[in-house]
Amino acid sequence: MMLGDTIFDVYWFQTVIKVLVVALLIPTTALILGIVFLFKVMSWMQSRLGPQEAGPKGLLQLLADGAKFLQKEDLTPMSADVRVFRMAPIVVLMSTFLLFVIIPASPNLVVENLPNGVFFAFAVSSLSVIGVLMAGWASANKYALLGGIRAAGQLIAYELPMVLAVVGVVIQAGTLSMNGIVVAQAGFHIGPIPVPYIVTQFPMFLVFLAATQAELTQAPFDMPVAESELVAGYQVEYSGFRFLFFFMAEFATAFAFAAIAATLFLGGYYVPGLDINSGIYWVLGPIVLFTKIMLVSFLIFWFRFTYPRFREDQLQRFAWKWLIPISLVWISVTALFKVWVA
Amino acid sequence: MLAAISAPFSQAVSQAVADPATSSGAVEYSDFVRQYLTVAIFSGLALAMVALMLGMGAMLRPSSGRKGDFQSQKQIVYESGVDPVGLGWTQTQVRYYVFALLFVLFDVEAVFIFPWATRLEAYSWFGLVEMAIFIFLLLLGLVYAIRKKVLQWL
Numbered sequence: 233m234m235l236g237d238t239i240f241d242v243y244w245f246q247t248v249i250k251v252l253v254v255a256l257l258i259p260t261t262a263l264i265l266g267i268v269f270l271f272k273v274m275s276w277m278q279s280r281l282g283p284q285e286a287g288p289k290g291l292l293q294l295l296a297d298g299a300k301f302l303q304k305e306d307l308t309p310m311s312a313d314v315r316v317f318r319m320a321p322i323v324v325l326m327s328t329f330l331l332f333v334i335i336p337a338s339p340n341l342v343v344e345n346l347p348n349g350v351f352f353a354f355a356v357s358s359l360s361v362i363g364v365l366m367a368g369w370a371s372a373n374k375y376a377l378l379g380g381i382r383a384a385g386q387l388i389a390y391e392l393p394m395v396l397a398v399v400g401v402v403i404q405a406g407t408l409s410m411n412g413i414v415v416a417q418a419g420f421h422i423g424p425i426p427v428p429y430i431v432t433q434f435p436m437f438l439v440f441l442a443a444t445q446a447e448l449t450q451a452p453f454d455m456p457v458a459e460s461e462l463v464a465g466y467q468v469e470y471s472g473f474r475f476l477f478f479f480m481a482e483f484a485t486a487f488a489f490a491a492i493a494a495t496l497f498l499g500g501y502y503v504p505g506l507d508i509n510s511g512i513y514w515v516l517g518p519i520v521l522f523t524k525i526m527l528v529s530f531l532i533f534w535f536r537f538t539y540p541r542f543r544e545d546q547l548q549r550f551a552w553k554w555l556i557p558i559s560l561v562w563i564s565v566t567a568l569f570k571v572w573v574a
Numbered sequence: 575m576l577a578a579i580s581a582p583f584s585q586a587v588s589q590a591v592a593d594p595a596t597s598s599g600a601v602e603y604s605d606f607v608r609q610y611l612t613v614a615i616f617s618g619l620a621l622a623m624v625a626l627m628l629g630m631g632a633m634l635r636p637s638s639g640r641k642g643d644f645q646s647q648k649q650i651v652y653e654s655g656v657d658p659v660g661l662g663w664t665q666t667q668v669r670y671y672v673f674a675l676l677f678v679l680f681d682v683e684a685v686f687i688f689p690w691a692t693r694l695e696a697y698s699w700f701g702l703v704e705m706a707i708f709i710f711l712l713l714l715g716l717v718y719a720i721r722k723k724v725l726q727w728l
Binding site: 243247250251254255258301302303304305306307308309310311312322325326328329330332333343344345346348350351352369371372373374375376377378381382384385388389391392395396399402403406407408463468469472473474476477545548549552553556557560563564567568570571574 | 608609612613615616617619620621623624627628630631632634635636637648649650651652653654658661663664666667670673674676677680681684687688691692693694695698699701702705706709713716719720725726
């Protein structure tokens with residue numbers, strides 16, 4: 233690839249398109265998940281109406297909320313550490329942006345197919361811990377500090393099961409690249425039947441979902457923002473668009489994690505029976521991936537709406553005593569099978 | 575792991591150094607550099623989006639500055655409506671520190687386990703036994719923490 237030849241160089245041309253697409257995609261995904269699940273599915277599950285007024289069937293409610301946030305004063309508490317306070321939501325949002333780099337929507341429809349894509353995803357997703365700690369600390373608010381510390385303790389405790397849950401898939405696929413994993417998964421059979429990795433890695437899928445839930449600080453793992461104990465935890469001092477950044481990052485990250493789960497465990501853009509090299513994936517790939525993402529998101533939000541909140545120590549115990557040992561055992565089983573077959 | 579990370583980089587650098595002027599001063603970059611250039615561009619994109627949205631907000635929202643009596647009331651931290659007592663930066667439980675230590679223990683394991691997992695077929699039984707010993711030693715650490723009642727709060 234030649235750089236600096238002309239501005240219409242292939243790399244730069246592609247990158248500009250990718251940048252524009254992803255810049256549009258991230259707010260859109262947050263909107264879709266927010267409207268479909270947070271408003272519609274949640275009110276349906278809890279036997280109430282949900283938003284009705286803004287737009288047809290209340291579908292424009294989040295846009296109206298966004299317009300409202302845009303007009304809110306950008307408050308910073310007098311005693312806060314101003315620079316850190318203002319930077320914190322940006323750090324969280326940046327980690328979300330970088331997650332979208334590695335998700336393949338078809339064999340070639342991907343921002344960058346990094347050779348160590350899975351590893352990169354976890355590296356950038358753990359950046360958000362720093363943002364959350366910064367927000368909690370810089371607010372100079374006791375509730376915010378408690379929320380920030382809780383969030384940090386929770387995010388690092390659940391990052392481990394999340395990372396370990398993926399190792400089973402990596403062992404089976406023999407690669408860290410997201411596209412490589414989809415290709416390996418397309419060629420995976422039990423007997424004559426082609427199956428996605430969820431069949432062999434089902435315990436890991438459950439561990440991954442639970443850890444995703446905790447990473448997103450959603451109920452039942454929402455102690456860091458528990459409104460009945462901590463007001464809103466580390467978000468309490470934020471107003472206007474800086475608050476919206478946290479909200480957007482949460483939902484866009486939910487979308488990205490659902491995409492990663494769909495790619496690793498459900499076969500991503502691949503449809504069994506269709507050759508993976510066929511050109512039809514340019515069109516079909518994004519649609520299939522989106523369907524799988526909505527499926528996984530439905531599971532995530534279903535848990536969110538049905539389970540009551542854990543206590544802080546129960547949450548830590550659940551990660552250290554159950555999720556981590558389960559994933560370590562399943563790694564050993566997978567590795568044993570892999571070596572046995574080879 | 576470190577060698578695995580640095581190998582393509584040094585390769586890329588040596589490539590860039592070896593043929594600095596293949597055609598009219600254009601530098602050829604390897605895939606590795608190109609891919610992480612994209613990553614860098616995307617973190618720049620995040621900043622640009624933030625600047626755009628905050629800039630839009632700055633034009634629309636009211637801003638009454640940080641001075642004045644009314645303002646000082648508004649800018650006290652919100653602790654459920656009660657005036658805050660003392661500083662916000664108070665001491666918290668040391669337990670979270672222990673979790674952080676446990677995390678470091680297992681995170682290092684995760685870093686070692688990934689390269690092993692990708693090349694398991696090549697390492698075969700030797701790699702399997704090796705990793706089994708490694709995981710067993712780490713689990714001992716976890717069992718020790720549990721027996722010391724680190725996870726027991728009440």
